Amino acid sequence: MKNLNILLLAVMIFTASSFTIQLNVIGLNEGYKVGDIATDFSLKNIDGKMVSLADFKEAKGFIVIFTCNTCPVSVRNEDRILALDKKYKNLGYPVIAINPNNPAVQPGDSYDLMKVRANEKKFTFPYLFDDGQKIFPQYGATATPHTYILKKEKGGLRVKYIGGIDDSSRNAANVKIKYVEDAVDALLENKTIKVTSTRAIGCSIKI
Amino acid sequence: MRFFRLVKCSVVVSSLLIIFSCKKEVKNQVKLEENDLIEIYNYNELKPLLAKTDERKIYVVNFWATWCAPCVKELPYFEELQASNENVEVLLVSLDFPDKFESQLIPFVKNKNLKSQVVLLDDPNENEWIADIDASWQGALPATLIYNSAKRAFYPKSFTKEDLFKEIEKFNKI
Numbered sequence: 001m002k003n004l005n006i007l008l009l010a011v012m013i014f015t016a017s018s019f020t021i022q023l024n025v026i027g028l029n030e031g032y033k034v035g036d037i038a039t040d041f042s043l044k045n046i047d048g049k050m051v052s053l054a055d056f057k058e059a060k061g062f063i064v065i066f067t068c069n070t071c072p073v074s075v076r077n078e079d080r081i082l083a084l085d086k087k088y089k090n091l092g093y094p095v096i097a098i099n100p101n102n103p104a105v106q107p108g109d110s111y112d113l114m115k116v117r118a119n120e121k122k123f124t125f126p127y128l129f130d131d132g133q134k135i136f137p138q139y140g141a142t143a144t145p146h147t148y149i150l151k152k153e154k155g156g157l158r159v160k161y162i163g164g165i166d167d168s169s170r171n172a173a174n175v176k177i178k179y180v181e182d183a184v185d186a187l188l189e190n191k192t193i194k195v196t197s198t199r200a201i202g203c204s205i206k207i
Numbered sequence: 208m209r210f211f212r213l214v215k216c217s218v219v220v221s222s223l224l225i226i227f228s229c230k231k232e233v234k235n236q237v238k239l240e241e242n243d244l245i246e247i248y249n250y251n252e253l254k255p256l257l258a259k260t261d262e263r264k265i266y267v268v269n270f271w272a273t274w275c276a277p278c279v280k281e282l283p284y285f286e287e288l289q290a291s292n293e294n295v296e297v298l299l300v301s302l303d304f305p306d307k308f309e310s311q312l313i314p315f316v317k318n319k320n321l322k323s324q325v326v327l328l329d330d331p332n333e334n335e336w337i338a339d340i341d342a343s344w345q346g347a348l349p350a351t352l353i354y355n356s357a358k359r360a361f362y363p364k365s366f367t368k369e370d371l372f373k374e375i376e377k378f379n380k381i
Contacts, residue, residue, distance in 0.1 A: 072274040076304070106276075142363070143347035164346070168331035170304050176331070199337035201302055203275060204347040204365070 031140010034196045037156040038064075038148065041135045043098065043128035046115045051126045053096070053150070053157060060092030061151040061160070061187065063180060066130075066141040068099045069117040070108035071203035073169050074144045078121050080165050080172060081145070084180060085125045093149070093184050095125040100136035100144065106206040136205060143202030145169075149183050161193060164200025244316055245301070247308065247327045250336040256298055256326075257340065257352060265378045267297045268352040270328075270340075273315045274303070277365040278349040282319070284368040288375060289323050295375065297323040302348060305329040353378060 032038055040053045053062055063084055067074040085095035103110040111129045118127045130136050139148055140162075149161035161183040168174040179198050186193045259266050269285050271278035282299070289297040299321065303312045308327055316325050330336055337346045341361035344350055350363045355378050362374070 072272075072304070142345045146345075164334060167334050169333060169346075170302070171306070171331060174331040177334075179334075195334075198334040199344065199346040201333055201337070201346045201348065204277060204349070 031138060032148070032159045032162065034159050034162055036159045038150050038159050039135070039138050040157065041128075043130060043135065044111070045126045045128055046111075046118045046123075051096075051128055056094065058092065059094055059152065061149065061184075062157070063088060063093055063095045063184065064139070064148040064150060065095060065097050065145055065165075066100045066136055066139070066143075066147075066205070067097050067145040068101050068106070068109045068203075069113055070101070070106055071144045073202050076172070077145050077165055077169060082121070082124060084165070087181070088184050089124070091184075091188055093187070097123070097125055097127045098130050098135065099127065100130045100133060100141055101206040102133060109206070133207060141205060143200070143204060145200070145202055147180055149180065149187070151187055160187060161196050163198030167198070169200045169202065245308075245313060245325045245327055247305075247329050249330040250328065250332070250339070253300065253326065253328055253330075254339075258354075259296070260356060262356045263294055265292070265295050265353065265355045265375060267295060267375075268300060268354075269297065270300050270302060270348060270350045270352075272302045272348055273307075273311050275348045281349060281366050281368075281371070282321070284366060284371045286322060287368070288371060292375065294379075299323050299325045301325060301327045303327060 042050045042052045045051045053059075056062070065081055067077070067081065069075075081095060081097065088094065099109055099114055101109040107113075111131075114127055114129060117123075141148075145165065147161070147163060147165055148159060150157040151160050152158075161180065163179060165178070165180050166175045167177040167179065177195075179195055182195065183193045257268060267285065267288065269278075269281075271282065273279065285297050285299065288295055301312055305327065312325075312327060328336075333346065337344055340352065341350075341363070343361060344363045347363060349365050350361070351366065352359070352361050353374060354360070358378060360374070366374075
């Protein structure tokens, strides 16, 4: 009987621990869902200064875009990202670009080359380096480009949209639905966002 | 189908050219052969290839692009898989930029001498077809679908050669 009890206890401990491990794995992989509160961060911008979302006192929210120098899909979307910043910065939703790639794996995405690319394309928004790759896993970004729209609320930065910039990442001429614009427009008008998460072609994040 | 129509049209045009000008005909013929390597599909045209039903086969569908470094790295593993297993059928679905079809994709497939079937998926409505291929896929490349009549699995990641062959083993056992 005693042996049976010990066996039972062992089974219980084993079950409980495997359950915990499984939960941790899910937590790591999934990142934020729409409705979650997103973390702020302090990441180095291309001008050498540290940037946090809390620095933007006047902002109503943010268009956070994980993007990089080397991914051809990101490059194809640079003009669209610039257009988003131009349109929405003054309305309270600036673009914050973050490079999530590990330059040891993808040398073209080094901090120094981020400065070069930002200069070439005349980025009007912060282009931050996720040094040590701590931030993108918390958000759950899986690709470049990958967009998160955040809204400032009393409880923090609420995730309102996750996904693609529009419905045609490879060809700007074929865009029919501008998901990010539609979502920010809805937020500005206090309306419900119709499409809160989408998928889009992109490059895997280099870890 | 759109592409086939284009090919048919080119055939008519090049036949006319044969009649009228020998020189131009040769040039057109080469181009036709090159384009023949790869078909351009929209998602509705691709979909039947993601649900084939020969019970003896394991179907491996790899989503890739010439510009995707981890994709290019693992391509030889898929080629080897195709070459070394009679019951495996590999399909390489390129997500290259449609406007780089002739300048990038065709030369790449020719230079690498790829033996597996290659198609270009050109369909702008990516939010819908990415989810339809697999609910767990956000759209990052590379990604691979492996299925047979009994089992279907999706891998939104890169493979090492060992891992790929191990996964195929799991399907072989069924």
